[in-house]
Amino acid sequence: MDFDFNEEQKMIQETIRKFAKEEIAPVASENDKKAQFPHDLFKKLAGLGFMGTPIPEEYGGAGFDYISHSIVAEEIGRVDSSLRGTYSVQVSLVELPIFKFGNEEQKKKYLPTLTSGEWIGCYGLTEPNSGSDPASMISTATEDGNYYVLNGQKTWITNAGIADVAIVYAKTDKEAGARGITGFLVEREWEGFSTKDLHDKLGLRASNTGEIFLENCRVPKENILGEVNKGFKVALGTLDFGRYTVAAGSVGLAQGCIDICKEYAKQRIQFGKPIASFQLVQQMIADMVVECEAGRLLVYRAGDMKNKGLPNIRETSIAKYYCSEMANRVAYKAIQIHGGYGFSGEYDVERFYRDARINTLYEGTSQIQQLIIGAIELGIKAFV
Numbered sequence: 549m550d551f552d553f554n555e556e557q558k559m560i561q562e563t564i565r566k567f568a569k570e571e572i573a574p575v576a577s578e579n580d581k582k583a584q585f586p587h588d589l590f591k592k593l594a595g596l597g598f599m600g601t602p603i604p605e606e607y608g609g610a611g612f613d614y615i616s617h618s619i620v621a622e623e624i625g626r627v628d629s630s631l632r633g634t635y636s637v638q639v640s641l642v643e644l645p646i647f648k649f650g651n652e653e654q655k656k657k658y659l660p661t662l663t664s665g666e667w668i669g670c671y672g673l674t675e676p677n678s679g680s681d682p683a684s685m686i687s688t689a690t691e692d693g694n695y696y697v698l699n700g701q702k703t704w705i706t707n708a709g710i711a712d713v714a715i716v717y718a719k720t721d722k723e724a725g726a727r728g729i730t731g732f733l734v735e736r737e738w739e740g741f742s743t744k745d746l747h748d749k750l751g752l753r754a755s756n757t758g759e760i761f762l763e764n765c766r767v768p769k770e771n772i773l774g775e776v777n778k779g780f781k782v783a784l785g786t787l788d789f790g791r792y793t794v795a796a797g798s799v800g801l802a803q804g805c806i807d808i809c810k811e812y813a814k815q816r817i818q819f820g821k822p823i824a825s826f827q828l829v830q831q832m833i834a835d836m837v838v839e840c841e842a843g844r845l846l847v848y849r850a851g852d853m854k855n856k857g858l859p860n861i862r863e864t865s866i867a868k869y870y871c872s873e874m875a876n877r878v879a880y881k882a883i884q885i886h887g888g889y890g891f892s893g894e895y896d897v898e899r900f901y902r903d904a905r906i907n908t909l910y911e912g913t914s915q916i917q918q919l920i921i922g923a924i925e926l927g928i929k930a931f932v
């Protein structure tokens with residue numbers, strides 16, 4: 549196993565790190581406070597090729613490998629988890645499933661507009677009464693000539709209110725459970741498709757989150773993603789891409805906390821000395837660094853397996869579970885190192901602490917990751 553980055557990966561890390569430091573970090577706190585999505589930064593990231601990181605160049609992507617994909621997620625997450633979330637959805641939950649499961653026409657039609665940042669995408673699986681158990685969804689798609697007519701509601705959808713196209717899952721066979729679900733590519737402008745923003749979130753405030761309403765929304769058959777009644781495979785295959793960038797983004801969040809705490813501990817004076825000189829503070833920094841490094845290696849292992857085309861559900865779930873929980877532990881310590889000031893919105897660690905919380909919840913909660921890992925380890929059929 550080679551732990552060194554190749555020249556391309558080094559260049560990508562340098563470019564995205566500089567962009568994150570110079571352009572994303574200075575406005576992250578303001579965007580969080582105003583709960584506003586930075587459309588300009590999204591476009592600039594796309595201009596640098598980062599909204600199509602692992603998508604081949606023939607479809608408008610950058611054609612980078614999966615380690616590079618994690619590098620981009622980590623570096624954005626190091627300064628702004630809201631924007632990292634948008635990156636994850638655009639690339640991992642929308643572009644990659646179109647690339648992996650879509651037909652040639654769909655790839656040619658949708659991928660260049662998404663990778664160029666002209667269009668924003670979203671991924672609609674969760675419903676008000678169907679979260680960890682997506683097979684229990686009640687949205688329906690009824691065949692009508694060359695169309696399917698979609699009815700239902702999706703909730704907690706990242707980018708819903710700003711998306712031009714949505715991947716939406718619905719039941720094409722109500723009696724067949726997971727084997728009766730189909731994925732559809734639905735455009736915002738089509739009749740019967742509408743959204744409503746959700747507000748008052750604990751974290752990811754600069755990211756758009758909303759509901760999708762489908763009311764007799766007619767979707768042409770050519771917009772079926774994958775095959776009829778095989779959408780569950782598409783949905784879960786997609787989550788495997790998403791979990792990977794949530795893991796990488798969690799490493800970035802942890803690294804961001806470490807960066808800030810190192811600076812703060814050296815300049816905060818108590819008992820006549822910088823708090824960095826106290827061994828109990830050094831211990832917290834050491835624990836943060838060890839956990840962050842361990843998480844990063846889990847991400848790289850999953851990425852390496854993705855690059856090699858090896859099955860990696862187990863390794864991706866391990867990375868997602870460990871890194872998302874780890875980011876919460878690290879953010880907790882970051883507040884501790886800041887003392888009372890960490891409790892104030894004036895300091896970035898407060899935002900990092902709130903933003904860390906979502907990572908153990910979406911793209912499969914920690915309990916769902918434990919169930920997947922446990923089932924694979926025991927050789928029994930995973931329930932998802």
Ligand code: FAD
Nearest residue numbers: 671672673674678679680704705706909910911912913915
């Ligand atoms: P539930 O499934 O109701 O779970 C509640 C609790 O029960 C959890 O602790 C869970 O771990 C536990 N639990 C459930 N089943 C089991 C079990 N079998 N064994 C043990 N414990 C169990 N969804 C999308 O489709 N697209 C998006 O873009 C998207 N973005 C999101 C953005 C945000 C900010 C948020 C908050 C959510 C987003 N989601 C999105 C939804 C997210 O994926 C779900 O919230 C998540 O899957 C959990 O579902 P739930 O909230 O219904 O919780």
